[in-house]
Amino acid sequence: MRLLLxxxxxxxxxxxxxxxxxxxxxKLVHVLSMGREASCWVMDLLKNTSHxxxxxxxxxxxxxxxxPRHSQSSTDAALQCLYDCHNCTGSEVRKDSLxxxxxxxxxxxxxxxxLPYLVVKTTRIVDHAAISRALPQSYVxxxxxxxxxxxxxxxxxxxxxxxxxxxxHIDLVCQLLALQALSLPDLAAVAGNRVLLGVYENxxxxxVSFAQDAARLLGVDADSFADFAKASQRPSEELMPPSWVNTxxxxxxxxxxxxxxxxxxxxxxxxxxxxxxSALKSPSELFGPxxxxxxxxxxxxxxxxxxxxxxLTDQATELPEPWKLEFQRSRANRVPSAS
Ligand SMILES: *[C@@H]1O[C@H](CO)[C@@H](O)[C@H](O)[C@H]1NC(C)=O
Ligand SMILES: *[C@@H]1O[C@H](CO)[C@@H](O)[C@H](O)[C@H]1NC(C)=O
Ligand SMILES: *[C@@H]1O[C@H](CO)[C@@H](O)[C@H](O)[C@H]1NC(C)=O
Numbered sequence: 001m002r003l004l005l006x007x008x009x010x011x012x013x014x015x016x017x018x019x020x021x022x023x024x025x026x027k028l029v030h031v032l033s034m035g036r037e038a039s040c041w042v043m044d045l046l047k048n049t050s051h052x053x054x055x056x057x058x059x060x061x062x063x064x065x066x067x068p069r070h071s072q073s074s075t076d077a078a079l080q081c082l083y084d085c086h087n088c089t090g091s092e093v094r095k096d097s098l099x100x101x102x103x104x105x106x107x108x109x110x111x112x113x114x115l116p117y118l119v120v121k122t123t124r125i126v127d128h129a130a131i132s133r134a135l136p137q138s139y140v141x142x143x144x145x146x147x148x149x150x151x152x153x154x155x156x157x158x159x160x161x162x163x164x165x166x167x168x169h170i171d172l173v174c175q176l177l178a179l180q181a182l183s184l185p186d187l188a189a190v191a192g193n194r195v196l197l198g199v200y201e202n203x204x205x206x207x208v209s210f211a212q213d214a215a216r217l218l219g220v221d222a223d224s225f226a227d228f229a230k231a232s233q234r235p236s237e238e239l240m241p242p243s244w245v246n247t248x249x250x251x252x253x254x255x256x257x258x259x260x261x262x263x264x265x266x267x268x269x270x271x272x273x274x275x276x277x278s279a280l281k282s283p284s285e286l287f288g289p290x291x292x293x294x295x296x297x298x299x300x301x302x303x304x305x306x307x308x309x310x311x312l313t314d315q316a317t318e319l320p321e322p323w324k325l326e327f328q329r330s331r332a333n334r335v336p337s338a339s
Pocket of ligand 3: 199
């Protein structure tokens with residue numbers, strides 16, 4: 001009886017909280033992408049020509065196979081800096097991003113009222129569990145999230161020309177995409193209806209309706225972004241069949257479709273093999289619980305990171321240069337909590 005009463009009480013508090021939170025102004029909108037998913041376009045849409053924005057603040061700092069292995073403490077420190085620029089100490093993000101954040105902080109401190117939302121686009125934060133781990137819930141509540149996903153064959157076709165890029169490996173692209181999709185339930189758990197999924201094959205067909213979804217997410221007039229969106233609508237004969245059908249070698253398609261991480265990603269999001277047609281899942285399926293094999297895969301991907309952290313602690317003195325830097329950073333980040 002007492003338990004029931006408690007349950008009832010906490011439910012009504014939750015309902016009450018939800019009601020008040022939705023009216024809070026949105027402070028930040030975070031576009032989470034792994035790259036080559038039209039994230040620049042989405043960022044421009046949200047910027048609406050005037051909003052302050054931070055573009056790929058970790059690009060250059062975290063590259064190649066470091067991305068899925070980026071230590072938890074470094075990711076957390078970067079997020080804490082991005083979501084509250086008073087908390088940046090200097091090495092969490094790129095120098096130009098830091099300067100832009102400092103400017104934003106100053107404007108916010110000088111202003112009597114709250115500033116229009118800040119747009120942040122990252123391509124290096126792929127495990128969404130970082131959001132709940134690093135950020136206080138109040139920051140999550142005043143933010144909105146747009147997660148971009150795309151057919152891995154399309155992502156690779158778009159990455160392929162950039163041979164000097166550190167993500168120029170099918171294997172790595174598959175790891176990053178799988179981490180993104182399999183950690184969506186972790187984002188939904190803390191951010192719930194503050195997340196919009198932008199699945200490339202869906203929204204490119206109707207950019208205006210995507211722009212309206214984004215406007216609703218931000219609680220602004222539904223047609224706020226419509227002109228920009230309308231101007232960039234591509235005709236469907238340009239979109240289907242997707243360009244990768246003609247630009248990828250059969251061997252590349254085969255490599256992607258037989259890669260275990262890409263297989264898991266494709267099954268989860270609804271991309272079919274041996275065809276360019278998709279059977280895309282609904283947002284609620286993508287936010288829904290993982291199957292046992294998916295849980296194992298996610299744990300395996302996360303263990304890449306744990307393995308790195310362990311090696312760093314064990315052999316701190318004989319590390320290759322880039323790892324040493326990583327180690328010093330994560331040590332530096334631990335100092336405040338240890339004291
Ligand atoms: C920034 O630091 C303040 C003071 O320590 C803390 O209350 C706040 O939660 C931090 N912000 C983030 C995003 O972690
Ligand atoms: C977007 O820009 C238009 C035109 O300047 C403006 O009327 C509208 O309020 C802006 N909306 C947002 C959410 O920035
Ligand atoms: C993508 O589009 C299909 C077909 O309209 C729809 O059933 C599905 O829910 C959409 N998925 C997402 C994540 O938007």
